[in-house]
Amino acid sequence: MTATRPDDPHAPLPPSLPTDTPFRLLVEAVEDYAIFLLDAYGRVATWNNGARRIKGYDASEIVGRHFSVFYPPDAIAARKPQQELEMAARAGRVEDEGWRIRKDGSRFWANVVVTALHDPQGTLIGFAKITRDMTDRLRLAELQHARELSAHVQSALENERASISRELHDDLGQQLAALKMQVSILRTGAADAHVVQQALAQIDTIIGSVRRISAGLRPPVLDDLGLFAAIDWLVCDFRRRFDLAIRLDIDGDEDGLDTAASTSIFRLVQEALTNVVRHAHASEVRISIVCARSRCILTIEDDGRGADITRARPDGTFGLLGMGERVRQLGGAIEFRSAPGEGFSIRADIPLPGPARDEP
Numbered sequence: 001m002t003a004t005r006p007d008d009p010h011a012p013l014p015p016s017l018p019t020d021t022p023f024r025l026l027v028e029a030v031e032d033y034a035i036f037l038l039d040a041y042g043r044v045a046t047w048n049n050g051a052r053r054i055k056g057y058d059a060s061e062i063v064g065r066h067f068s069v070f071y072p073p074d075a076i077a078a079r080k081p082q083q084e085l086e087m088a089a090r091a092g093r094v095e096d097e098g099w100r101i102r103k104d105g106s107r108f109w110a111n112v113v114v115t116a117l118h119d120p121q122g123t124l125i126g127f128a129k130i131t132r133d134m135t136d137r138l139r140l141a142e143l144q145h146a147r148e149l150s151a152h153v154q155s156a157l158e159n160e161r162a163s164i165s166r167e168l169h170d171d172l173g174q175q176l177a178a179l180k181m182q183v184s185i186l187r188t189g190a191a192d193a194h195v196v197q198q199a200l201a202q203i204d205t206i207i208g209s210v211r212r213i214s215a216g217l218r219p220p221v222l223d224d225l226g227l228f229a230a231i232d233w234l235v236c237d238f239r240r241r242f243d244l245a246i247r248l249d250i251d252g253d254e255d256g257l258d259t260a261a262s263t264s265i266f267r268l269v270q271e272a273l274t275n276v277v278r279h280a281h282a283s284e285v286r287i288s289i290v291c292a293r294s295r296c297i298l299t300i301e302d303d304g305r306g307a308d309i310t311r312a313r314p315d316g317t318f319g320l321l322g323m324g325e326r327v328r329q330l331g332g333a334i335e336f337r338s339a340p341g342e343g344f345s346i347r348a349d350i351p352l353p354g355p356a357r358d359e360p
């Protein structure tokens, strides 16, 4: 076909098209974004190639259906689709990220922008929705996190080994050498009661050192007292050392928690309280642990200065990441909520091991 130069006065006029068509063709052809319109009730009104590719429906299958079919059941139960439209209608535009469902039932991680559309009189006529499939990016970010975490765990392990070996050598090693000297004096038969007394005192010091070194490896209060009492002890310790107001509510019983779960919950509370001391400038912290039926829900909230957690994780920080990893290893879920000036809250939902108990 010959190209027509637009400045050629003899060029034939292009076939006249309805004015909206080139734009509609453009939108329909886009493959990387699902771009479609909803009517004011949230029913799908148009559909493009990207929407078909990302969500799996043909236009004929989806036009006219309510857009809540794209949401997972828990989001529907929480009225998320309606809330999204209400917010867009109020604010003009809303952006969200979350899991969505394809026609075949599989999930994808979506970035969604909903824009409210009004007629010239200002009446709401519908919504424009743009959805991007971010699953690959999410997986990549998770992989990156996992790599960093594993490198951090490796170096933490190395550091811990080095410190245990130092303790064993400098402390236990020296004391055992001293004890050996005392015992060899005893063997010569020249020793008096005083040397025996010294040797006994030396043995007591050694026992104390062994306790101290092993306490660094695992909180001994956990074994001695059990989780709830150990957390009570931890909370009292923070109250005393940092003059922090902490409310602690514990409900249910700890029998369903195995060693792994109780160690993780203890470390979670410890890290969260350390964060409050380091970052929050809070006047109050509320901790609640509810173990009932087949799960344990742990929440830790402070009223401090909060943080913008939508921003990338600061370099070299592993506390929150480690909390997430601990909870994931137990098959649970963790959620952080915070914004500058609005405190910081952590909610972990941990399934109790063993067969699911009967719901009352």
Ligand SMILES: Nc1ncnc2c1ncn2[C@@H]1O[C@H](COP(=O)(O)OP(=O)(O)O)[C@@H](O)[C@H]1O
Binding pocket: 275, 276, 278, 279, 280, 302, 304, 305, 306, 307, 314, 316, 317, 318, 319, 320, 321, 343, 344
């Ligand atoms: N309770 C809190 N209040 C305010 N900011 C917090 C709180 N907990 C965590 N943060 C913020 O989150 C970041 C990451 O926390 P974390 O992963 O524990 O790393 P670190 O404590 O080593 O900085 C902190 O640097 C801080 O900015």
Ligand SMILES: [Mg+2]
Binding pocket: 271, 274, 275, 318, 319, 320
């Ligand atoms: Mg921390």
